[in-house]
Structure formats: C-alpha cells, structure tokens
Amino acid sequence: MASQELYGELASQLRAIPAVARELSRSCPPNCPPASLGVLAVVSRHGELRMSRLAELLDIDMSVTSRHVAHLAERGWIDRLPDPHDRRSRLLRLTPGGMDMLRAALDGVTASLADHLRDWSDQDVLELCRLLERLRTAFTADCRPRTQTITM
Amino acid sequence: MASQELYGELASQLRAIPAVARELSRSCPPNCPPASLGVLAVVSRHGELRMSRLAELLDIDMSVTSRHVAHLAERGWIDRLPDPHDRRSRLLRLTPGGMDMLRAALDGVTASLADHLRDWSDQDVLELCRLLERLRTAFTADCRPRTQTITM
C-alpha cells in the first residue's frame, strides 16, 4: 500500500482531469456534446448492443444512457432496433450518419491531443492509457457491492 | 505524434475517469462535496492565497470558485481575510475546523484508494501521478492566451 501522501496526490490529479476533458471537448462538433460522443464511441467499438449493456460499459445509470441515446436517435445517428429475443429490449446500432459524426469528432479530438501532447512519445501515451485502464478496472470490475464505508 | 487510434483510446479512458471520481467521492463526508474538498486541499497546500489565484489553480471560473468558498466559509472551514495590499481582494486561509475536515476526508479517500488499488505498487501509483501531472500541465500551462501565473 502506498503512503497517504501519495494517495492524496493521486486524488488531486484525478480531480483535475475534468478540466482537461473540458478543454478537449472544445474540439467536438457543437451539436454533439461530449457525453453523446462517448455513446457513439462505445456503440461503434462494441457493435450492436442493448441499453443495459451500454449503460454498464459507460458506467452511468440506464436512465441517463436512455436520454443520451434518445438525443442521438433524434438526430439520426443511432438506430434502436427491436430485439427479436426480448420485446422489452432494444438493440442499438450506429447509422452511417452516426459513423460520419463519430469520425469527424474523433478527428477534432485527435488534432487537439496531437497539439497539446506534441512532445509526448507514443510510449508515454500508451503508458498513460494502460494505467488509466487499470484504474478504471480497479474501480468497476472490483468490489462492486456498492455500499462502501463512509469513513469520517 | 501518436496514432489516431491511440489518441482515441486515451480520450476514451479520460472519459471514464469521472466515474472513478464518483466512486471515490462516496468516501467523502456527506456534508463536504468533492468540489469543496478540492478547494480545501488546494488552500491547505498553497497556504494563504487570493480568490483569483485559487480559481487558476483549480482551473475553474472564479464565479464558481467564489460559490465553493462561500459554502466553505458558511461552515467555518475557511476564513476570508481582508488583503492589506488591495481592498478589493480577499485572502483565504483554512481554519482549524477546515483542517480537521480535510484530514478526515483525506482519510476516507485514502482508505478507498488503498482498498481499490491494493495490488498496485507504489511505483505504479507514482507513475500514474506523474503522467496525470504532465497531462494537466500540457493542457493548462500550454498554449494559454491569458494564464500568466503571477505568483504571490
């Protein structure tokens, strides 16, 4: 186990990430909010999937996921197809327009990252990706009984 | 410059951080929201400082900072002292109660991190801290039209 000071530093750095994400989101197309982009990216990567599975992958409540998807469906970027195995469920799929939007948004994000991280090596970027992936896994796959100790 | 695929992966991992932060914030005392904790931590680390400097360090707008500080001042965790050099300005300082609150909150956060990251080495945590610090710097110190950091 690391020292309290080190954990405090980590917590502090994590707190600062949203500001980075906000700056990054300035390069998103104006009609596609960052949260919607996240949905498009996950659906693109995983292919056809259900609402509940999408919510799980995004790690947000299904009610929120539902609203994001409705927003995307209104704009014709995502289709909600009936699930032949369960009529309560809907299968999500990117439309060609959705793929175009995702590609355009990713171009913007990539350009911004390439600009800001211009003196980072591929190795640096990769290492950060790996650590963030490990962090995410540690907090989601891990002890999921939900009711953590509220220490104070 | 890294590949578009690698940057896309990084963007995706960054998107997932708020979920980690939310889980982490469950270990905060219920009357101290995470954003307030961030303010306490910065003031504690930097000592007496002005609103504008605090906003800069938090990388959020001063109007938002003002509200957080007002919230903390109402609870007696922070003092807003008159600045002898500029009567428009106010100097912020943690009260003993604020220090207690910060310590208690950090204990909770530390416990949660120690639990979730129980199989991480100190080296892993340190490496993640360093990369996040570099990332933050790249997005704030970097190409910034107006952040001239007048330290005082």
Next chain:
DNA sequence: TATTGTTATACTCTATAACTATA
C-alpha cells in the same frame, strides 16, 4: 478605465424514483 470578487441565470451531466410493457 480596469480589475477583484459576487450574484443571477442557464447549461451539462448525473442519480433516484415512479412508471410502462414485456418476461
């Protein structure tokens, strides 16, 4: 005139709970 900090307003993202329609 410019700057420091506050307040009013609005926007984004999220969670909880109540609801529907199937299973």
Next chain:
DNA sequence: TATAGTTATAGAGTATAACAATA
C-alpha cells in the same frame, strides 16, 4: 414477480454576463 427501458424530478458542477467596490 421481476426486468428493460423511459420519463419526471432533483442535485452537483460549470460558464457567461451583469454588477459593486476598489484600483
């Protein structure tokens, strides 16, 4: 009864703009 998804409502966090006091 239980589950998939939707909608209503509320809360946390942020930004922009208008403002008061001071420089």
